[in-house]
Amino acid sequence: EIGGCGMVDPNVLTNCKIDPNEYSGFAFGVGIDRIAMLLHQITDIRLLSENDVRFLEQFKSAL
Incomplete structure (x- = not known):
């Protein structure tokens, strides 16, 4: 999901x-992680939160 939404709980x-x-x-x-997956053809969302330097170094030029 790129844009999640719903009603706010009354509480x-x-x-x-x-x-x-x-x-x-x-x-x-807005699911920024999903947009990053689409832009960079990332197939597993868990890769974005594992902080694996080998994976993250691929995106130095994107910053």
């Missing part, structure tokens, strides 16, 4: 001192 609104009976919330985000 979150309550914790922010917003009345969930009067307001609702919609949350969304």
Whole structure:
């Protein structure tokens, strides 16, 4: 998924001192890791979070 989204839980609104009976919330985000996978033909998302220097050095020129 590149753009995840959904409704905000009423408990979150309550914790922010917003009345969930009067307001609702919609949350969304961009999966930057998925975009990186598409741009660099990475097949396993776990590679992005393992901090393997051999893998990460391939992307020096991208910075």
